Amino acid sequence: MTQDYSAKWWVAFICIIFIEAVLLILLISRQATPLLYVAIIAIAFLLFLIPQLDEVIALTFDRGKLDSKINSIGKKISTTKARTDKLVLLSMSKSMFETLKKLAAGSFGVYEMSDALERELYHLKDIGYVEVGRIRDIPYKDNNLCDYVKLTDFGKQYIELRRSIEEDNKG
Incomplete structure (x- = not known):
């Protein structure tokens, strides 16, 4: 599945990469502190989350679609149960x-x-x-x-x- 990422996400992605690079340079050039390690891990984690951010936002704001899908699946299950029950009775x-x-x-x-x-x-x-x-x-x-x-x-x-x-x- 291909996704079209908007310009704002690319800008955020590039900014996070820049911050990550600066933190890595600080890590290499100075005495490493636990806070520096935490910052590097947090930013790396954000790099992986940005591509999924649109999906998370869509899931949060489109609860109506989610409820609609759940209702649709419930109807299909009810139909399948009715057919199975009929099959047992007719067998x-x-x-x-x-x-x-x-x-x-x-x-x-x-x-x-x-x-x-x-x-x-x-x-x-x-x-x-x-x-x-x-x-x-x-x-x-x-x-x-x-x-x-x-x-x-x-x-x-x-x-x-x-x-x-x-x-x-x-x-």
């Missing part, structure tokens, strides 16, 4: 989520292995939300599917995340 059908919640409760209850339930279990297993040996080995009918299918930590985290998103959307 799993309501019936599959209900199946996952029943498995999380530990008491799925009486079930009959329908094609839909079998597809849901395969999908939940593939994405890592449940652990099950072989789905085909699960009895066709039984009292509790939780005896054969266990929820993983990822499955628990998904349930917590989705519930928090649903609660946020209600409020």
Whole structure:
């Protein structure tokens, strides 16, 4: 990024260089004092600050622009959060989520292995939300599917995340 420095900054820069040179000559020609060292360091520090002075002044006087940028970033974050929340909600059908919640409760209850339930279990297993040996080995009918299918930590985290998103959307 190139910057156009005004004449006043160049004049100040040249004056500081001149003062620095005089102080260095004094240092070389006389007995050095701690105050001389401090002056040389302070002036050298100013030499590095002058090019950034415009930016510091602009930041100080343009708070409205800074507030505007912060608001713009806040809106982008809100939009991104809304999209992410929607993505989480749309990533799993309501019936599959209900199946996952029943498995999380530990008491799925009486079930009959329908094609839909079998597809849901395969999908939940593939994405890592449940652990099950072989789905085909699960009895066709039984009292509790939780005896054969266990929820993983990822499955628990998904349930917590989705519930928090649903609660946020209600409020």
